[in-house]
Amino acid sequence: DVDRESMRRADPLTATFSGVAWDITNSTTPGQRIALIGPTNSVILSSQANSASPNGIPVHQMPLTLSSPVEGAAIWVASHSVNYSGVWDLTGLNSNLANEFSLAARRGTLTQDGRDLHIRLQSPLNGTIEIRIMYDWIRSESPIELLDLFDRPDDGGGVLVAEWTPSQDSGWEAYRIYLQEGNWSSMPTTADLVMRAPDARIPMWSTTLAEIATVNGVPIIDGVDIYGVALIEYDDGTLGEPSPIMGPASASDEVPNPPEWANAGPAEGGADGDLYVEWRKCTAIDHAGTRIWAVTQEITDAVGLPTQGADINSQANSTVLQLEKGRPYWVALTCVDEGGLHDPANATIIGPVVPTGGINDGIPPNPIENITAYDTPEDEGGRITVEWTPNNEDDCAWHTILIRPSLADELTPTNAEDFANATIVADCTTNSTIISDWGGILLEDNTLYWVTVVAFDAWGNGDYGNVTIVQVSPEKNVRGTDPPGRVENLSAWDHPQDMGEAIDVSWAATDVGDFGYYVVWASSQPVDNLAATWARCKDDVGACGAVKMDIQYPINSEQGLIGLTLTKALYDGDNVENSDPDTIRPNVPLSVTVTIHDLYGSAFLTGLPSVVVTPIDNRDDIIAPDRLQAPIVTDVPNDNGTAVYVEFELSDASDIDHYEVYSDIIAYTSSGHRQPIMILDRIVQQPIMVKVIDGGETIMSGIPVHIAIVPVDSSGNAHRDLLNVGSGKAIDNSGDDPGGHLPDVDFTVQWSEDGGAIEIEWQELVRTDIRSYRIYVSDSRFENTDEADMAKGGIIGTFWSLEEFNETLSYDNSTHWFIAVSAFDGNVWKHLVQAKELKPYKAPSDGDGDGTNDGEASAGLFDLIDMNTMLTILLSLAIVTVLLLAIRGRSNRSRNEALELAHAAWGLPQEEGWGDNEDGEVPRSPDADLAGTLIPAASQIQASQESQETQPGVAPQVEAPPTDASRRLAELSDDMFGDTPSSKSSSGDSELDSLIDDLL
Structure with a gap:
């Protein structure tokens, strides 16, 4: 028996x-x-191992035995x-271990102090092992190697x-990079490069890439x-x-890439019309700004779009544009x-977007009604005409025409979710358009398509x-037609403020109905025949240095010309x-041309x-x-003499930028x-109209004006000296009528009877x-x-009815109107006309009154007499009045000069009582009868002179020499009574002569 508190212990215990x-x-x-084994009590094992590791390293399997005479003691x-x-x-x-170890050493992390080599040992049991490796090496220079340039x-x-x-070398100080234009004729040595400054020196050991x-x-x-x-x-x-x-x-x-994304x-x-635009910031190293x-x-x-303003700052990626409120816009960014x-x-395109105010109610406009679509007549196929009743809601902004092919035996679709955009009509008033593609794919003739129209709000x-x-199905109605005509009004110039790496090209837009696109070409060789080149490049015109442009008409161009900047050409x-x-x-x-292609790519490729x-x-x-x-300076016809036309030959300089016009009335050459x-x-x-001279003074009629044109390049x-100056005069010919013939x-x-026309x-x-x-027509x-x-031109016939004034408003029949009809010969029309007044309309009387002339044009004297005739009549009346007043004034003088003139000229006897009036006036008497007195007296004097000339020995009577005034009065008498004056001599009575000259 063992006590409960006792413990069985291994004593003694032997290891x-x-x-x-x-x-x-x-x-x-x-x-x-x-510690069983130590430096002082070591244990020597047999050199022969009794086992091996999985990789072949010898291993000793040695047990440690614990023993005790006490049975059952726990240890x-x-x-x-x-x-x-x-x-x-x-x-x-x-046997390959040395090479593998060297490879592992070279692959170790290289630092400025050497390489880091990490070796991992594996064991089936946990433990610790310390290993020392000695790797003997001899320094041999290991040059660096350029991996890429x-x-x-x-x-x-x-x-x-x-x-x-x-x-990999110790003693490293820096890397040096040397560049050479063109290859070395032989491998350069250290001696060749030691005297050259490196194009790059990098003192940072870990840096292995540099910009040079x-x-x-x-x-x-x-x-x-x-x-x-x-090196x-x-x-x-x-x-x-x-x-x-x-x-x-x-x-x-490199050409920088457009922004990756944008929204607006x-x-x-903001205010009405403000459009907020935001985009991904540009990433180019030399980024200077964003163009919008x-x-x-x-x-x-954005090919062919004219610049609309300064580029946005390079640090910004948003802006606010001030545009027309409620109108759809497309925004392009580069x-x-x-x-x-x-x-x-490759510009980033967003749209349509509408700058508008208010709150988005999320409710779309009502569906479009009365949609019809039919094959576009008289064309070469591939086009469909679509008509509809426009949406008249206040918030309607644009209509989109949607289309997709019709599948076999397909019922009419109930929605347009899977339809593609054919085109966008950027208003809500247009009621028809022509489409030629669906989602960028051309329409195929004799193929059925589903078409609809959807209205969008702002x-x-x-x-x-x-919907x-x-x-509808497009069809080809016309066969064998010519492609679009060759380009017109083609011009090209050097692009300003660059390094000679671009040119500007402009040409007149075509108005063909089946327009497809333009292709702009430039080459160091003639480009009048591009048939073979087009066959090679039609699938990728960019690979031939050409530019494809699908905008038919210029945007925001008053001259109707399309412009484009080219940066590549054929060489x-x-x-x-x-x-x-x-x-x-x-x-x-460079020779430059433009080919104009239709929807199917057809174009004139020869004779360009x-x-x-x-x-x-x-x-x-x-x-x-x-x-x-010298420019040609001519008068502007039918003006008041305050302007001239100027024509000149354009400069043939490639880098022409603009022309300066100089004008002066003083001749100059500088x-x-x-x-x-x-x-x-x-x-x-051309021609250009010049109205002023240097200093801003207006050109005056009849005074020569000297004009010079100075071409200025982009630099x-x-x-501005030794100029060729042209001269001309402005003539006041405002009274001339080009259609006077x-x-x-x-x-x-x-x-009209109802007063409506x-x-x-x-x-x-x-x-x-x-x-x-x-x-x-005019209201005056x-x-x-x-x-x-x-009001109307090109009328053939003899009758016309006018219903609207300026094609907008009905004629107000409660006011006066003035109307004239002018003849046109195909070139000019008669400008000077006699307008007739149309009095306000009066409804026809229901009674028997005459009332027949109500509303008819006035045919009075003032309608038949123009302004020039009226002035002539008034001037004639003024002359007659002055003449009568002058004659009557002279008859009241104390000595009637008219009678003295007659007495001196023709020897008339002086009346008694002449000048006896104390007031120096003579009683008013009837005007002298010149026909009954002056003319017989003149005849009597003439007869008396002839009688004296026939009587020899008789001395002629000394008479007062006749004055020039008497001669002029005689001429007046001849004009009035048809008699021939007897004398035309003058004595120099300048005062009387001047008076009669003024009167006559």
């Missing part, structure tokens, strides 16, 4: 290992460590550590990027092939061996670099579910067919008009355009102190040169058609 025994009875307290023991030493020949187990992406050019391996902007110490030029080597600079100043040559590489100015909407808290366009027609890119390059062909709400859907071939595209090169002349332009590096441009020949009176764009409609260069038209005018009827002019008639009296509105 045995490899034949050696230790009494450990007194050391078996919990937590106490027992707990744990192994804490085993220290042992040994030598193993690992290469005997793995490439153009820095998305930048402005002039920079290459080099990448190399890190150094110089080659052999000078700035890198884009497009030049460059090669490079790298190590050691801390003792020596250089390592150069790496193998890397190259070629060339720098380039009404500006919160807002247009009112549907677009898919990123612009410091060189002005951007990518309009917030983009539209109802795709409640009217119709079915390096003996003809255009085998030329390759490249960035436009400075000072290399072209122009030649030379791109110019404007940074060093100091050459001014050649002086122009601009001197004069300032231009106007600045003309390089595209100018501001111009010749045409007859007047006799017409009648009256209100004006009825004009005239007599037909029987002349072969009369082509038609024009009717002019006029004598020249320029002072009235043309």
Whole structure:
């Protein structure tokens, strides 16, 4: 029996290992460590191991035995550590171990102090082992190696990027990179490079990539092939061996990518018409700004869109545009670099968006009604005409035409959820359009399509579910027609303020109905025949340096011309067919043309008009355009003599920017102190009208004006001396009528019976040169058609009824109107007319009163007499009145000069009592009867003179010499009574002569 408090203990306790025994009875307290083997009491094991590890390393399996004479005593023991030493020949187990270890060492993490090599040992049991490895090596220079040399992406050019391996040598001080234009003729050595300054020196050991902007110490030029080597600079100043040559590489100015995304909407808290636009910030290294366009027609890119304002600051990614409230807009965005390059062909497009106020109610406009669709007649197929009744709701913003192909035996769809956009009509008043594609895919002839129209409000709400859907198929009605005509009004210039890497092109828009797109070409070879080139490039015109543009008409252009900037052209071939595209090169002349294609790509490809332009590096441009020949200065017809027309030959300089116009009445050959009176764009409609001279004074009629035209290039260069000056006069010919050779038209005018229209009827002019008639209307009296509105032109016949004034408002029959009819010969019409007054309308009387002339045009004296005739009559009456007053005034003088004149001239006897009146006046008597007194007296005097001349020896009677006044009175008498005067001599009575001259 054993007591409950007793414990069975192994005493004594013996530990045995490899034949050696230790009494450990007194050391078996919990937590106490027992060292059996140490430096002073080591145990030698057999050299022959009795087992091996999985990888072949010898292993000794040696047990530790614990024993005690006490049976059943419990013992707990744990192994804490085993220290042992040994030598193993690992290469005997793995003959490739040295190479594998070297490879592992080379793959270790390289630092400026060496490599970090991590070795992991695995064991089936937990334990600790300390290993010391000795790796003997001999220093041999290990040169670095250039891994890559490439153009820095998305930048402005002039920079290459080099990448190399890190150094493995001790004593490293820095990396050196050397670049060379063109390859070395032989492998460069350290001696070759020691005297050269490196293009890059990197003293940071961990840096293995750098941007380099110089080659052999000078700035890198884009497009030049460059090669490079790298080497190590050691801390003792020596250089390592150069790496193998890397190259070629060339720098380039990349076109920045447009923003990745953009959105737009009404500006919160903004004014009506404010549109808030936000976009992903541009990422180009040389980013200079963001270019934005807002247009009112549907677009898919920004090619050909004119610049609408300054670029947005490079640090901004949002802005507010001030636009017309409630009108749909499409917004295009591109990123612009410091060189002005951007990518309009891939512009980020959003729209339609509407700048509007108010709150989005989320309710779409009512469904569109009366939708019809039919094949567009008289075309080459692929087009459908769609008509509808426009939505007239206040918040309607645009109509979208939706379409998709009709599946076989398909019932009419009930919604348009899966329809594609064919086009967007950017208003709610248009009621028809022509479509030619669905989702960018051309319509196929004789294929059925489902078509519908959906109205959208300013917030983009539209109802795709409640729609009217119709079915239609396009057909080809006309065969064998010509493609669109060749381009017209083609011009090209150097792009301003660049390095000669772009040109500007403009041309007149075509108005063909089946327009597809334009393609703009530029080549160092002639481009009048592009048939073979088109066959090679039609699937990707960009691969041939051409630009495709699908905007038919210019946007915001007053001259009707489309403009485009080209940055690529075809080079390096003996003809255009085998030329390759490249960035436009400075000072290399380019031939430019534009082909116009229809929906199916057809176009004239031979006999193409072209122009030649030379791109110019404007940074060093100091050459001014050649002086122009003297302009032609002519009078402006039918004006008041205050303007002249000027025509001149345009400059053939490629970099022409604008023209300065100088005008003065003083002859000159140099601009001197004069300032231009106007600045003309390089595209100018001629002739131009000049109204002022230097200083702003108006041109005066009859005074010569001298005009010179000075061409100015985009760098501001111009010749302003030794000018070729043209001269001319302005003539006041405002009274001239260009149609004065045409007859007047006799017409009648009256209100219609109900007073709702004006009825004009005239007599037909029987002349072969009369082509038609024009009717002019005004609310005031006029004598020249320029002072009235043309109510109707091109009238054939002798009657017309006018119902609306200016095609907007009905004629007010409660007021006066003035109407005239003018003849037109195909070139000019009669300007000076006799307008007739149409009095206010009076309803016809129900009684028997006459009332027949109510509402008819007045035919009174003032309607038949024009202003010139009236002035002539008034002037004649004034002359007669002055003459009568003058004669009567002289008859009241104390000495009647008229009778004295008669007495002196014809010897009339003086009446008694002449001058006896105390008041110096004579009684008023009837006017003298010149026919009864002066003329017989003159005849008697004449007879007396003849009698005296026939009597010899009789001395002639001395008489007062006749005055010039008497001669003039005699002429007046002759004019009045038909008698011939007897004398026409003059004595010089200047006062009386002057009076009679004034009267006559």
